[in-house]
Amino acid sequence: xTAGWRSSVHVMGRGVGVAAAQAVLLENATSFSAEQGxxxxxxxxxxxxxxxxxxxxxxxxxxxxxxxxxxxRRIVRWNEAEPVSIPxxxxxxxxxxxxxxxxxxxxxxxxxxxxxSLHARPPKPSLHQFGQREAAAAPVTLAAGADAASVLxxxxxxxxxxxxxxxxxxxWLLAVGDAPDALLAQSRLVAPAIGTLGAVEARFxxxxxxxxxxxxxxxxxxxxxxxxxxxxxxxxxxxxxRGGILAxxxxxxxxxxxxxxxxLRHYRAMLIAALxxxxxxxxxxxxxxxxxxxxxxxxRVTAEGHAWCTSMLAVEPEPAFVLTGSRLAPRTVAA
Numbered sequence: 001x002t003a004g005w006r007s008s009v010h011v012m013g014r015g016v017g018v019a020a021a022q023a024v025l026l027e028n029a030t031s032f033s034a035e036q037g038x039x040x041x042x043x044x045x046x047x048x049x050x051x052x053x054x055x056x057x058x059x060x061x062x063x064x065x066x067x068x069x070x071x072x073r074r075i076v077r078w079n080e081a082e083p084v085s086i087p088x089x090x091x092x093x094x095x096x097x098x099x100x101x102x103x104x105x106x107x108x109x110x111x112x113x114x115x116x117s118l119h120a121r122p123p124k125p126s127l128h129q130f131g132q133r134e135a136a137a138a139p140v141t142l143a144a145g146a147d148a149a150s151v152l153x154x155x156x157x158x159x160x161x162x163x164x165x166x167x168x169x170x171x172w173l174l175a176v177g178d179a180p181d182a183l184l185a186q187s188r189l190v191a192p193a194i195g196t197l198g199a200v201e202a203r204f205x206x207x208x209x210x211x212x213x214x215x216x217x218x219x220x221x222x223x224x225x226x227x228x229x230x231x232x233x234x235x236x237x238x239x240x241x242r243g244g245i246l247a248x249x250x251x252x253x254x255x256x257x258x259x260x261x262x263x264l265r266h267y268r269a270m271l272i273a274a275l276x277x278x279x280x281x282x283x284x285x286x287x288x289x290x291x292x293x294x295x296x297x298x299x300r301v302t303a304e305g306h307a308w309c310t311s312m313l314a315v316e317p318e319p320a321f322v323l324t325g326s327r328l329a330p331r332t333v334a335a
Contacts, residue, residue, distance in 0.1 A: 007031075007113075007114070007115035007116070007254075007255040007256075007257070008030070008031035008032055008033065008113070008114045008115065008255060009025060009030055009031070009032040009033075009114055009115070009116050009117065009118065009251045009252075009254075009255050010032065010033050010034075010035065010114040010116075010117040010118070011025070011032055011033070011034045011035070011105075011117070011118045012034075012035045012037055012117060012118065012119050012120060012121070013035075013036070013037050013118075013119060013120020013121055013223070013225070014036050014037065014099070014102070014104075014120060015099065015102075015120050015223045015224065015225075015240065016056075016098070016102065016223060016237055016240040016241050016244065017120065017222040017223025017224070017225075017226070017240040017241065017243050017244035017247065018118070018120050018222065018223060018244065019059070019060065019102040019103060019105070019244065020059050020240070020241045020242075020243075020244025020245050020247075020248065021118055021222055021244040021245070021247045021248035021251065022034065022103075022105040022248070023059045023060065023103075023105075023244075023245075023248070024244070024245055024247075024248025024249055024252065024326045025248050025251060025252060026105065027325075027326045028248070028249070028252040028326050028327065030248075030251065030252040030255050030256075031255070032114075032251075033114065034104075034105055036104070037120070037121070042094070042095030042096045042098070042099050043095035043137075043202075043204070044094060044095060044137045044139075044172050044201060044202050045092060045093070045094060045095065045137070045164050045166060045172040045174075046092070046093055046094070046095050046098050046237055047071065047090050047091070047092045047151065047164055047235075048065070048068070048090060048091045048092075048093075048235070048237055048238075049088075049089070049090045049235055049238070050089045050090065050091075051235075051238065052235050052237055052238035052241070053065060053068075053091055055238055055241050055242070056237075056241060059241065059245075060101075060102065060103055064101050064103075065091075065093070065098065065101050066101065067093055067097050068091035068092060068093040068097075069091065069092045069093065069148075069165060069166050069167055070090075070091055070149065071088060071089070071090040071091065071092055071149060071150070071151055071164075071165070072087065072088065072089065072149045072150070073085055073086065073087060073088055073147070073149060073150040073151075074086045074087075074088035074150065074151050074152075074153065075150050075151070075152050075153070075189065076152075076153045076154070077152075077153075077154045077155065077188065077189040078153075078154075078155045078285070078288060078289060079155055079288050079289055079290055083189050085150075088151070090151070092151075092164050092165065092166055093166070094166065098237070115218065115254060115255055116218050116219065116251050116254045116255060116260070117218065117219045118219070118220060118221075118222055118247055118248075118251055119219055119220070119221045119222070119225065120221075120222065120223050120225050121221075121225050122211050122213065122221045122225050122226070123213075123216065123219065123221075124211075124212070124213040124216075125211070126211070126212040126213065127209050127210070127211060127212065128209060128210050128211075128212055128305075128308065129205070129207050129208075129209035130207055130208050130209065130279070130301045130302060130304060130305030130308075131207040131208075131297070131298055131301035131302065131305075132205070132207055133159075133176050133177060133205070133206050133207050133230075133298065134176070134203055134204070134205055134206070135174045135175065135176045135203065135204055135205075135206045135231070136174070136175045136176075136179060136180055136200045136202075136203050137172055137173070137174050137175075137200065137201060137202040137203070137204070138172070138173050138175070138180050138197060138198050138199060138200045138201060139170065139171075139172055139173075139198040139201065140163070140170070140171050140172070140173050140194045140195070140196060140197050140198060141169055141170060141171075141194070141195040141196045142165060142168075142169055142170070142171055142193060142194065142195055143192065143193055143194055143195040144195070146165075146192075146193040146194075146195075147193075148165040148167065148168045148169070148171075149165070150165070151163060151164050151165070152189055152190050152193055153232075154187055154188075154189040154190045155289040155290055155295075156183050156186035156187055156290075157186055157290055157292050157294075158177050158178045158182070158183065158186070158292065158294050159175065159176045159177015159178050159183050159294060160176050160177060160183075160232065160289065161173065161174070161175055161176075161180075161183050161184070161187060161189075161190040162174040162176075162231065162232070163190045163193060163194070171194075173190070173194065173197065174206075174231065176206055176232075177294055179200075180197060180200065181197070184197070205228075206230050206231055206232070207230065207301070208228060208229055208230050208275060208278060208279060208282070208302075208305060209227075209228050210226070210227050210228075210271065210272065210275050211225070211226050211227070214226055214227075214267070214268045214271060215264040215265075215267060215268050217260070218260070220247055220250065220251075220264060220267055222240075222243050222244050222247040223240045223243065223244060224236065224240055226243060226271060227239065227243060227271050227274065227275060229275075229278050230278070230282050232282060232285060233278070233281045233282040233285055234278045234281065234282070239274060239278075242274075243271060243274075245323070245326070246267060246270060246323065246328075247267065248326070249323055249326055249327060249328045250263045250264065250266070250267050250328065252326070252327065252328075253327070253328050262320050262321075263321070263328065265316070265320075266319060266320050266321050266328075269313060269316045269319065270319070272309050272312050272313055273309070273313060275305075275309055276306060276309035276310060276313065279302055279305045279306040279309065280306055282302050283299065283302045283303060283306060286298040286299040286302050287299045318331075319331060
């Protein structure tokens with residue numbers, strides 16, 4: 001066993017969070033074994049901001065996330081207002097392409113039994129979910145003259161639409177709140193940009209949610225299995241990567257013999273704090289999106305989620321650790 005390895009870690013699952021955690025374990029020379037588990041579904045389309053892409057490049061190597069389509073502008077029409085055009089540097093690609101680009105680490109298991117495990121899928125799957133708003137995803141072709149470098153976001157009476165180009169002619173439409181054709185019938189921004197609408201190919205929940213049990217005595221959950229953001233406001237891929245980095249640092253510290261209790265409490269608090277910030281960013285959009293019952297309900301449950309996060313963090317102490325590189329250090333030492 002390599003010098004400095006006191007115990008090993010077992011990593012179960014796949015995805016951005018798992019790959020990020022494995023990268024940290026490798027950097028920290030923490031022995032680990034990896035179990036991929038069954039193939040899971042991927043999002044039809046993922047949009048990465050420049051900061052998210054830089055984070056993934058720093059973890060997995062520059063240029064690994066290839067085949068992405070550059071986005072330069074976001075055009076938003078909200079609550080019957082005129083469309084607003086905002087510069088927005090991002091990259092769009094299919095979820096399958098993103099997962100295929102992630103490195104598959106097999107680890108370097110030691111003779112010492114694992115002291116700790118990381119899970120992409122929760123052992124205890126009870127969720128705190130703030131609302132119910134299923135998205136329907138359908139492939140579309142862009143209309144002649146549509147700007148393939150712009151994403152379009154539009155609020156209509158019973159929900160919202162998100163059009164994400166993947167190339168000069170093809171795009172994905174996300175419809176939240178009702179069926180795509182029903183929402184498009186109310187659309188003044190997105191509908192004119194669509195040439196043909198394909199059949200719905202995926203349905204998934206977009207309401208923000210967090211596991212009730214993020215950690216156990218000798219395990220934690222990471223990635224989208226632990227925490228999920230609303231695609232309307234927030235970069236779920238970047239959050240999965242940041243959470244994976246933190247999870248890997250926590251696992252390394254535990255494998256090195258540190259007390260798991262404070263480390264796991266820190267991990268849980270950091271994820272809830274991230275969700276609280278996300279909900280605070282989402283709330284104004286749902287408050288201003290429309291005056292109908294659907295929008296009022298989404299604003300109500302988003303505010304409830306923010307209040308729940310606040311109540312959870314109110315009983316937590318100040319953060320006890322700070323991430324320095326790939327290691328967690330006690331805040332008093334780091335300061």
